[in-house]
Amino acid sequence: MESFAFAPAYELPVWPFTPPPELGRTEIVRHPIVIVGAGPSGLTLACDLAQRGVRAVLLDEDDTVGVRGASSRGICYAQKSLEIFERLGICERIAAKGITWSLGRTFSGEQEVYSFNLQAESVSRQPPFINLQQFYIEWFLVERILELGLTDVRWKSRVTRIEPLSDGVRIDIETPAGRYTIEADRLIDATGANSPIRTQLGIDAHASRSTDRWCISDVRFRKPLPTERWTWVDAPFNEGRGVWQHLMADGVWRIDYQMPEDCDTAHISRPEVAGARLREQLGPGVEFEFVWIGPYGYRDHLLDSFRHGRVFFIGDAAHVVSPFGARGGNSGIQDAANLGWKLALVVQGQANDELLDSYDAERQRAAKENLKVTSRSARFLAPRSPAEHTLRRAVVALAARHPFARALVNTGRMSVANDYPPAPQLPEGARTVQNLPLRWADGRETTLMQLLAEGTQCLGLWLAPTRAAAAAAMDATAALPLRLLAIGGDSGLPALRADETLVRHLGLRDAGSFVLVRPDAYRAATLPQATPDAIATALRTALALDHHAP
Structure with missing residues (x-):
């Protein structure tokens, strides 16, 4: 049996834990804004506020970024997110490190049935998409936050309990040096899909879980492949199931293979099994090494409201969608950009608290739209009935010959900036x-x-x-x-x-x-x-x- 090599693990930065000044004090210190969670949405919000001259405390229970040693998680960053990063001062680093792309091709079997060029309707300085491992985005954001100097970043700080108050939030925190309590005028929960804050408050996320299963293989090839997004609806080298193929930074390819719903996730992730899939796709002569292998399923959830008194939910703490179209992480980044300027004006005394209600009105509606779009993609990629299978086969067959059918080939509607409906602050919508x-x-x-x-x-x-x-x-x-x-x-x-x-x-x-x-x-x-x-x-x-x- 062929053996497969693994690339050395990534060496991620580690930032030191510094005992906070509140440790050992009897009085409780109040801060205007406390952000919990240093993922993409929490870091984007902290950076956005600092860029606007607003101080915040950022708490995270880890002391690094991403998943230790792995290149998994999000990779596709859409134009709106890149424009936000341009305003925050890190887009040049992202563009220099990442892979810029706008061309996508979709195949059924060996036949190309659909292609697109996302650059065609763009007038932005930023490209439609850049692919980059999520930990690099987080890394660049942390360094920019530290450069701006207005955010108190507290690593190894786990929030154990919050208490909503009439005029703020009380927060209990556990650190390597002991426990302490602070208060915040406003708390932003960016702790992700498994938010302990949301759980403690008893907020129903209306979660559902798909039975669809996939396995990621992050791979580095000796000979490069085309820098395009290739998607197979029913790849012959994957037993007629879906495959996605993307290039990331460092010459690493993300290849997602759709698996049987009843698969053994430990088995499909073994190097010899993942390697056999790659050999089936690429043939015996292609040299490669693994960077990471991992199975995943997906779920979705959506809060009824993204604001609960003085607590705001952003990113995956507020909403989770299936990964089709890169609408998850991008939506969280755009949550942060929506909330950041509103918090800044309120803290600086230029707007009233009522403005913050528009965050929920706008971003909850955007998340609902993203959930609807990604759910349709999921049904196309994993039909749930014989009728749905028949419909997909008909659409794919027609798309190869008729332009009208190509718009129905739904392997993921790529992330775009959501429109906002008419509202008191937006009489015309936005x-x-x-x-x-x-x-x-x-x-x-x-x-x-x-x-x-x-x-x-x-x-x-x-x-x-x-x-x-x-x-x-x-x-x-x-x-x-x-x-x-x-x-x-x-x-x-x-x-x-x-x-x-x-x-x-x-x-x-x-x-x-x-x-x-x-x-x-x-x-x-x-x-x-x-x-x-x-x-x-x-x-x-x-x-x-x-x-x-x-």
């Missing part, structure tokens, strides 16, 4: 604005994310306003977190060049039209003919403010 490359009137280059990285404020993008209207709008919004910019014209405002792509993407038409962009790069309002009072009203609406100062 849609993301991509990170367009921009130029100032004098020719200097910038991007939307660079503009949004400066403080916590909305952007008012105004197509060729008059000087009088611009001056009056500056007066009307002087006490509000707004940065007014002109697009073209001679208004006296800082001006961007009137690029056709920019104007079309923003939905601007005539001179005087206006778009309000939130700090998370969502379009909050469009005014066909803006007046100073209309701009101030739109901004107050977006920030859940009444007509008095917060």
Whole structure:
């Protein structure tokens, strides 16, 4: 029997435990914001707040990132997440280390039935996707957080109990140096799918578990394969079951094999069994070494509300979806970006607590949509009845010859930024604005994310306003977190060049039209003919403010 080699385990960074100042004190110290969990969503939120000048305490029971020695977990980071990372200052590192891709191909047997290019409709500076092992994302975020210097990162700190208070949360913490208690004005639970905080509070996650089974093989080949996402609906080398194939950093390929539902998970993960699957796929002459092998099933859950008093749930603590389309980790990162600017404005006294309710209204709806989309993908990949099998065979057969059927081949609808429905703060609903490359009137280059990285404020993008209207709008919004910019014209405002792509993407038409962009790069309002009072009203609406100062 052939034997298979394993690559050396990854050496992950380890950060020291530092005894917190509260140890040994009798009085309880209160902090404005405490984040529990240093995974992608918790780290993104801590970094987002620090970028905005807001201090937070970050608690994690480990002292490293990822899974020790393994390259499993999330790998696909979508454009919206990459744009967030650009604003936070780590996207260049991610792009340099990861694998950029936009092309995907889907096969049935030996025949290609469908392909796509996600770059076709993009105007962003960031690509549609970058593949990178999750621990690198976490690593880069930790280093950026430490560089910013405003987050008290406390490793080896396990939350053992929380007590909701009328004006905050009391938190009991266990460390190698002893136990202590702190309080927080607001606590954010980013502890993941098995959240002990959610369990302690008795919150029903409405969980369900699939019987579908998969096995990951992370593999490094001596001869590289094409840098594309390849998916087989019914791979002949995997007994007619599904296969995904992705390249990650360090020349490592993630290959997911769908397994029989009644499989022995220990058996399918043995190197000789996983190696035989690879040989069946690639033939006897391909040289490779394993980096990691592991089985997985998947489940989903969704909280009814992502806010419970002064406790907020983000990422997998709030919602879990099946992995098809990379909508899990990306959604958690976008949760953090949605909540971060709202917390910052409230803590800094520029908005009221009511604004924080919109986090739940927007992100719970987004999670519900992601759950619906991924559940449909799961049913396509693992049909539950003879009728569903028949339907899938018909769709795959038609897709090879007819374009209309290709949209029905559902091996995972790739993660996109969710639209938000109309709401009190969003009368028109909201849609993301991509990170367009921009130029100032004098020719200097910038991007939307660079503009949004400066403080916590909305952007008012105004197509060729008059000087009088611009001056009056500056007066009307002087006490509000707004940065007014002109697009073209001679208004006296800082001006961007009137690029056709920019104007079309923003939905601007005539001179005087206006778009309000939130700090998370969502379009909050469009005014066909803006007046100073209309701009101030739109901004107050977006920030859940009444007509008095917060």
